[in-house]
Amino acid sequence: MDKTKLIERAEILVGAVDDLPTIPAVATKVLQMVDDPDASVEEIADMMLTDQVMTARIMKLINSPVYKPAQEITSLRRALVYLGLRHVREIALTTSVISAFDGTTGVLDLKAFWEHSFGVGMVSKIIAKKVGYIDLEKAYIAGIIHDLGEVFLSNFLREPFLEVLDYIKAHPVTLSEAEELLLGTTHSEIGLCMARKWNFPEAYSDIIAHHHNPEAATVDPILCAIVNLSDLFCTVRELNYGGLGWVTFNLNEQVAWSILKEKSPDMARMDVERFCYELDDAIPDVKALVSSIFSTT
Ligand SMILES: [Fe+2]
Ligand SMILES: [Fe+2]
Numbered sequence: 001m002d003k004t005k006l007i008e009r010a011e012i013l014v015g016a017v018d019d020l021p022t023i024p025a026v027a028t029k030v031l032q033m034v035d036d037p038d039a040s041v042e043e044i045a046d047m048m049l050t051d052q053v054m055t056a057r058i059m060k061l062i063n064s065p066v067y068k069p070a071q072e073i074t075s076l077r078r079a080l081v082y083l084g085l086r087h088v089r090e091i092a093l094t095t096s097v098i099s100a101f102d103g104t105t106g107v108l109d110l111k112a113f114w115e116h117s118f119g120v121g122m123v124s125k126i127i128a129k130k131v132g133y134i135d136l137e138k139a140y141i142a143g144i145i146h147d148l149g150e151v152f153l154s155n156f157l158r159e160p161f162l163e164v165l166d167y168i169k170a171h172p173v174t175l176s177e178a179e180e181l182l183l184g185t186t187h188s189e190i191g192l193c194m195a196r197k198w199n200f201p202e203a204y205s206d207i208i209a210h211h212h213n214p215e216a217a218t219v220d221p222i223l224c225a226i227v228n229l230s231d232l233f234c235t236v237r238e239l240n241y242g243g244l245g246w247v248t249f250n251l252n253e254q255v256a257w258s259i260l261k262e263k264s265p266d267m268a269r270m271d272v273e274r275f276c277y278e279l280d281d282a283i284p285d286v287k288a289l290v291s292s293i294f295s296t297t
Pocket of ligand 1: 187211212
């Protein structure tokens, strides 16, 4: 089916939902302030403090084993200084996206879903570094939000989505193929429509739309290829929210691998096995971060 038809169908489905969760206005303001050279850490901290959920998540994250502060950090301002302003952008956005769906009941196990998403974010960051991609935080954010459309399907199209999940258990097709067949669209187009509703920057909506066909990305094909590989990698490394979909994964045959090899001399020299081996090394850290974000203690 052609992409325009898939997007049209997604627009109808997303448009039909009246109570689509919203991203808090605080998150959008913080994103603007981080890009404003005149905004101080104090001002940004004050803005964030108006959102208690965001504040609580940041404090939990900053004191997690991943960031390992020498002493416990108890003020948001100190947390922001410790993390650096670049990280504020990623935290404001990701904590808001998680909160938007907190407490919702869908077909997917949300924790497993975010494990996959954060896993893809972290692995994207690692691949970005290897490739010499400049904005590592952007790679992280793109990885975290790439499958947003799945949460929509899980929450608002429960019955049809359950049929999709049953279908892939019985047939050797990918999740996207089953979605297209049974829903007339896929989570990529659904995610694109949500990203547009939430006014995400174009660079992110393009990745959400093309993370399963990075050759079609127009805004940032390199980052899209990074997220695509990271997604495949996490899917075969137990960060795949419950083993959804039928996945074959031969790095040498991936379009994303060719895109990166073409663009990065470091990557062109990289041996596939070594690449996978190095990513494997990072998986325990990825799992530790994910559990620190979601732990309730
Ligand atoms: Fe996906
Ligand atoms: Fe994914």
